[in-house]
Amino acid sequence: MIRAILQVLVLAVAFGSALAAEPTAVRFGLTAVVVRENLQLYDRWSAYLSKHIGRPVHFVQARSYREIMGLLEVGGLDFGWICGYPFVQKRDPEFLELLAVPVFEGAPLYRSYIIVPRDSPFAALADLEGRVFALSDPDSNSGYLVPQAMLARMGHRPDDFFRLSFFTYSHAETIEAVAEGLADGGAVDSYVWEYLNRTQPDLTARTRIIVRSETFGFPPLVSRLGIDPELRGGMAAALVGMTAEPEGRELLAAFALDRFGTFPESLFDSIRQTADSLRQVPLVAPPPDRTVRIIGDSE
């Protein structure tokens, strides 16, 4: 009995202190659209943003887009750097608001690259029929939607076109899987490939780009609808204003980005159109999300 009371007391104190700290921390979700392994860079960025908005900023990493989207929906996150495809997916009720879009090589645009191992004989996506293909995330534009659309134009679906396809849940890991030869081809975010081409040229050198897609709106930064407008405004200003400060410019250079800007949502219309066009053809059931824990599930 006494033990139970003590446990309750301990829990209450812990909860209380958590509650006390909670309002001050801003939670920012990161997805596969950026190279998340560079922790020091995110520490610096979080320190920079904290300084400008006057509240601590915690970056939260998740394996899949879906987790980040879920957390944004339930209020576990205030901001998120997501892909254009999840952004254009219908939400009812809407819980996201476009915050800012990175400008990469002069425009808020990027592409999907189809890559193969450097010494591979393949020169087009059609050559990869019956081969192993690496995708990044079922909710990724460049890493899933775009190659799916390319195959659809050829009258195929990934399941019947490739011998095997799998999700790596990271563009960087897709590049690695292709470089290692595990996959005969892969679809990746052009920004991630180019970023790694600067920071880890040994890795990208082991791959070869065979297809460059048309451009799409760069993965945007979003805020949860309903957060404090002052916080939202402060965060937007801090992001857009990074070019004005040497530290901000250093960080942008480290991200290989020009700047963060505000753009209309119409920037992502081409993604929406691609998704809509695919809805016309019989949809392929995406493979189960890797976060679904099979072990322990009683099937």
Next chain:
Amino acid sequence: MSWYRPRSWSLSVKIPVTHSVMIVGVALTIGVVVVAQAWVQFREELEEKALLLARDVATAAPGAILRNDYWTLYNTLRQTASHMPARIGEPRLLSGMVLDTDGQVLAHIDPMNHPLGLALDPVDEAERRLLDDALRTVTPSIVTGSSGGSDFIEGVVPITFDQKRLGVVRIRVSMAELEGQIWRAGFTVLVLTLGLAAAGSLLGALISSRMVGRLKALAEGMETVGRGEVSQVRPLAATNRDEIGQLVARFNEMAAELAEKKRLEEKLALSEKLASLGQIVAGVAHEVNNPLGGMLNCINTLKTHPDDPALLRRYLPLLEKGLHRIGATVQGLLVELQNEGEPAPCDLACLSDLRELVAAEIGDRKIVLRWDNGVPGKTCLGCSCPNLQQVLLNLMNNSIRAMPDGGTLDFRSCRENDSLVMEVEDSGVGIPKEHRRHLFDPFFTSRPNGTGLGLWVTYQLVQRMHGTIQVESEPGQGSLFRVRLPLDGDAAKETTR
């Protein structure tokens, strides 16, 4: 010293060789045991490692397999494989794979050559058998084999989930590095063994040189003793109290005792010489004194009756006889004393002169002389002719005197091997048994007018010629004297020619 006959080896070789052989034997035995144990232990460790790695992968695999998450499966395999050290000399990972129950590749450490989703199709028959065994196995197992000339150990662990077989993990590690390590260890043991053997040889050489040095000194000392130069043996240094030290000490004691004995013997010989000289002098005095008394009586009588011719006629022969007797005594002594030094060797031609002398001595006695010289005249003797003549003459004179009533005197000579044998035999009175022991003593005589020096002189001469003299006699039957003299080597050759 023959190298192929170890019994003839010197101690200075035997001891280092024995040391080396022992050390090599012990070191090799220990080395082989240690290396063998290390081999077994390393191998067990490697087997454990291969099995452990395969288990690790098999534990993590089911979720990824069920989700078709080949990337995670590959990463699990790759990360597990990275637990194998990449250092030189450490076991290398040869291959690692996850296969489904049909033998299709779910993950392979070398994806370029073993594509995902395709069946592993080994060309090699042994590999195919291993694959079939791996696909059938229900319990984790260790497989060993050889591919491309290098041995390997493979950990095979089936992947099961909820009692359903999902596939199998195979982790193959190389044994070449292990074998390399064992070879290196073996080489080290060999080098160490040879080093120890060299050290053992040096140590053995050191010990043996000290030991052999002392033994050599001992052997030299014994040789000196053997030559009879006892007084020249210097005491050896007996520093150590080991067995050799004790031996040296005993030797020193023995040498000292021998030296003392020799000194005493020399002293004794000197006294014996003096005693013998005294005996000779006493004998001479007696022999000279006896006739002297009679002769002085004769002279006194003649002085009293100087004009008596009858007395003169009677005494002069007596005087003459006495003087002759003294002369003979002195002559005998001179023979003994004058023959010092080594006389020139002679041949046996001188024996013919001897025959005439004997014949003259026999004169008109009723004695038959039978002369049988079976030795050629040119045979050389290592002695002088007068001495030989003297010996034989003495013996024959005795024989003549032993046959007052006549008889037969035989002289025979012949060669026996490297000796010259001469026999003088008579049919005279013989020698009584009690006389035989004193036969060669000086001044021993059985005749009333004998000097007792004849046989003594004979004996001395034969001895000087390094010969022997034997007597066979039966009272009333006669006597036989046999003289045996060595021929010198050259003479022996001469006669054989």
